[in-house]
Every structure is written in structure tokens, then in C-alpha cells.
Amino acid sequence: MSEIAQPVWPRIGLERHVPYITGFFHLNINLGSASACTQYFSNWMGRYRKLMRGWDEYETAAWSVRLRQSLKSAFVSTHFALAASEAKATGSFVTFYYLSYYAVLHAVWGVLYLHPDENTAAIAKPTHSKLPNVFQSAFCGPKGIIRYPIKEIMEDLRLRREYYSYRMPLNLPFNDERDAKSSTSNVGGIVKQCIQLSNLHSHLIMEAAEREKIHPVRIKADARQAFEEVFRAVNSQRHPVRGGWFLEPADERALNEFLTQGTGLTGHSIEFDHMYDEYMTYAGGGEADLDKAQKVKSLVYNAMC
Numbered sequence: 001m002s003e004i005a006q007p008v009w010p011r012i013g014l015e016r017h018v019p020y021i022t023g024f025f026h027l028n029i030n031l032g033s034a035s036a037c038t039q040y041f042s043n044w045m046g047r048y049r050k051l052m053r054g055w056d057e058y059e060t061a062a063w064s065v066r067l068r069q070s071l072k073s074a075f076v077s078t079h080f081a082l083a084a085s086e087a088k089a090t091g092s093f094v095t096f097y098y099l100s101y102y103a104v105l106h107a108v109w110g111v112l113y114l115h116p117d118e119n120t121a122a123i124a125k126p127t128h129s130k131l132p133n134v135f136q137s138a139f140c141g142p143k144g145i146i147r148y149p150i151k152e153i154m155e156d157l158r159l160r161r162e163y164y165s166y167r168m169p170l171n172l173p174f175n176d177e178r179d180a181k182s183s184t185s186n187v188g189g190i191v192k193q194c195i196q197l198s199n200l201h202s203h204l205i206m207e208a209a210e211r212e213k214i215h216p217v218r219i220k221a222d223a224r225q226a227f228e229e230v231f232r233a234v235n236s237q238r239h240p241v242r243g244g245w246f247l248e249p250a251d252e253r254a255l256n257e258f259l260t261q262g263t264g265l266t267g268h269s270i271e272f273d274h275m276y277d278e279y280m281t282y283a284g285g286g287e288a289d290l291d292k293a294q295k296v297k298s299l300v301y302n303a304m305c
């Protein structure tokens with residue numbers, strides 16, 4: 001008797017709708033079929049096009065900042081995930097839970113920066129409860145593009161992060177291998193799939209802008225202050241005592257580029273090389289920082305391609 005061949009999901013699903021070299025392998029599997037991929041792409045394309053019909057130049061500029069922050073979140077969440085693994089290897093569960101939680105938080109946040117129903121001011125300062133709630137509703141579920149129970153996992157990790165941060169115990173109350181395995185073992189997979197999802201939506205935004213004839217904009221002199229406020233609100237926060245904004249060198253450079261060269265809406269996999277060059281470029285931590293930065297860059301690239 002001959003063996004019955006098992007169906008194999010094709011590697012080309014969502015990729016058919018993006019005219020650039022990029023990969024969505026895990027998202028294809030989650031959606032389950034080529035037709036489901038097409039439907040997903042079409043549904044969100046319609047939502048973005050509808051949103052953009054009401055845009056002015058300010059909104060285009062604000063969304064260019066959101067796109068950059070979303071891509072930055074891919075690097076940040078990967079960095080946290082790697083650091084969590086290092087903490088676990090040393091037996092520091094306090095640090096492990098803390099970093100695991102923030103790895104997932106930034107992965108989810110990076111996607112929600114591209115959610116068409118979220119205004120810029122709100123998504124720049126979300127609550128810890130809002131992120132999992134909105135993400136779970138928009139992207140998870142039995143037929144969702146993300147199959148992880150994100151809300152449950154984030155709430156579980158948040159409990160551990162807060163327990164160790166505010167009520168540091170004398171002994172370890174949680175055993176990773178038994179009590180937290182369902183949450184912590186999924187961190188790497190969640191980060192990878194969220195990077196693929198934010199990359200997908202960045203290309204949806206890029207194509208929607210082309211279809212709606214949304215062009216790159218130059219920041220006019222009378223709009224400069226408002227744009228700088230948006231950029232700083234998304235990338236940093238005011239000092240609670242002194243009141244001034246803090247921006248790290250790569251963000252300062254990006255702000256200057258936006259102001260002098262203008263802004264546009266570009267997919268993550270296209271902008272990857274530019275952020276690759278900026279990520280940890282100004283770090284002064286020596287070989288350990290350089291080694292981790294290289295691992296992060298490689299993981300983000302592999303998630304997208």
C-alpha cells in the first residue's frame with residue numbers, strides 16, 4: 001500500500017500580494033489557505049484605504065513616525081527576548097520574567113502602531129491592559145492570523161513581572177518548568193510572528209498609500225513644531241521633573257532626516273537596512289553589546305525574509 005501524501009502548505013501565501021522579497025510563512029500557516037491570505041490582505045487594504053481618504057499632510061507625517069516606531073519595536077522586542085534567555089541561563093528568574101513580559105509587550109505594540117483604528121496620541125501612551133485586549137480582539141482567535149492566546153500570556157507574564165518588582169519574595173514562588181512554561185516558552189515564537197505581522201501591515205500601508213495617491217511630504221516650517229512633538233511623543237517622554245524631552249542618538253538622527261528630507265510610508269523589509277545600520281551603532285558596552293546586536297539583527301532579518 002502506498003503512503004498517502006500529507007498536504008503541504010505552500011510557502012507563497014501572503015507573499016503573492018507584496019511585490020518585495022519578504023516572508024510570512026508562519027502567518028500563512030495560521031490563516032490556513034491561500035484564499036484566506038487573500039481575504040485577509042483585501043480586508044485590511046480596504047480599511048487602510050478608507051482611513052487614508054481623510055488624511056492631510058500631518059497625518060501622513062505622523063504615520064511615517066508610527067511606521068518607524070513599529071520597525072524599531074521589532075529590534076527592541078527581539079533584544080528583550082534574547083536578554084530573557086540569557087537571564088534564564090544564569091538562573092535569574094526575576095530578570096527572566098521581567099524581560100519576557102516586555103519582549104511580548106513590545107512585539108504586540110509594534111503591530112498596534114499600525115492599527116488603523118488607533119490614533120497616534122493614544123497608541124503612543126497605551127495602558128498595560130489595552131495592548132493585549134486590542135491585539136487579542138484584532139488578530140487572535142480560532143481563525144486569527146495569530147494563534148497564540150496573547151491576552152492570557154501577557155497577563156500571566158505581567159503577574160510575574162509585578163510580583164517580583166513590587167513584592168520581591170524571599171524565595172522563588174514560581175517554577176519556570178512547571179508553573180510558567182506555557183507562557184515563557186512561547187515568547188520567541190510570539191516575537192517572530194509579530195515581526196512578520198507588523199512587516200505585512202507596513203506593506204499594506206505602503207500599497208494603500210500608493211493606491212490613494214498619498215505621496216511623501218515635506219515638513220513645512222509652520223508644521224515643524226507639531227511634527228517634532230509627535231515624533232518625541234512616539235519615541236520618548238518628558239522628564240518628570242525637568243520637563244524636557246530625551247532622544248537617543250539614532251532618534252535624533254531620524255528626526256533630523258524627517259525634517260530635512262521629508263517623510264514617506266515604506267514597508268519594514270525595505271527600511272530594514274537603514275535601521276540595521278542605526279541599531280546599537282552608538283553603543284559603548286564593548287564586545288558583549290556588539291555580539292548581541294548582531295544576533296538581534298540576524299533574528300529580525302530572518303523573521304522578515
